[in-house]
Amino acid sequence: MNIRHWPGNPERPALALHCMMGNASYWGPIARELGDLVEITAPDLPGHGKSRDWEGVPPDFHTTATREVAPLIQRPLDLIGHSIGATIALRIAVAAPEAVRSLTLIEPVLFAAAPDPENEAFLHEIRSLVENSESEKATSRFLSVWGGIDWESQSPATRDRLIGQIKMVVSGNDTLIDDSAQILRNGGLESIDAPVLLIMGEDSPPAIPAIAEALSARLADVGRASIPGAGHMLPITHPEQTADLIRLNIERA
Structure with a gap:
């Protein structure tokens, strides 16, 4: 798996996970905005960027990506994810809440949380x-x-x-859609005691605010924020505003 890295505060590692059909390079502007606070590492998920192709064989893509990302966490860190990357981050946080200092979920597409x-x-x-x-x-x-x-x-x-x-x-x-990874299992979301922030674009598909509402209802320490004029790809279209919100959540941890 190809890993991208930006200089920052080495005492505060952060891991950022990109969306489907994107690659880790788009975290660059956000990483530079946050360099005084954290040092961001971001992998290209399988089949994306410079990482190897996804072979399309079992396990499913989500499980394959999660298994490749999880070993990058060697100590508690600030975990950031966008779209499917946000659902991978949430899956990791549910499985190992002790590994997460803060959790920032940008447009999480966990459709099973709010069936539409x-x-x-x-x-x-x-x-x-x-x-x-x-x-x-x-x-x-x-x-x-x-x-x-x-x-x-x-x-x-x-x-x-x-x-x-x-x-x-x-x-x-x-x-x-089916939550075959059981991210929504009983007690899973409730086990996350790190500060969580759900970030949405004001113009995102209707599924997103419904998912955010459903997740928020079960998380112990959670905030929500919406960026005006932004859609689903807000880390790319609105990096400064996104970075400002990520900063607020990291500083709470």
Whole structure:
């Protein structure tokens, strides 16, 4: 797994986990904003950035990614995640709450926390398109809701990369719709005693605030924040505001 690292406060390690179809490089501006407070390390998840391809064999993508990320935690640290990265961070925090000093969840896509028939129908449509060899259509449809990019403006190379990653989206979404990782098991969220902050974009898909509401109801020490004018990709589109909110949560720990 490829690891990216930015200089910062070596006495306060932090780990940042990126979204599906992204890579760890987008944490750079946020890491530089927070360098006086923490030293951020961020892996490229399997099949992303410069990491090896995901082979598509058992276990599922979410489990594979979690198993590769977890050994990077050698001491209690500040854990930050975006989208599927936020659900991996939450999965780790539930399994090992003692490993987390603070937990910042940006747009966590744990769909099982707040089932939404419309969103689930959309995600099942994406799966069906992939299974029927319509991966390009599936990719453009998925990104129109969850990626915030204009498909037609992407270069052929970028399109090819994203089309190649759509199978990971399907595997990850299946896990998140059904909570096969049992992140929501009884007593799991309640075991996290570190400060938790849920960050959302004001213009994000409706599933996000519903998920945040459901998670907040079970977390012991939790805050919520919304960034005006931001959508799902707010660490990229609004890095300064995102960094300011992460700072507030880390300083609480």
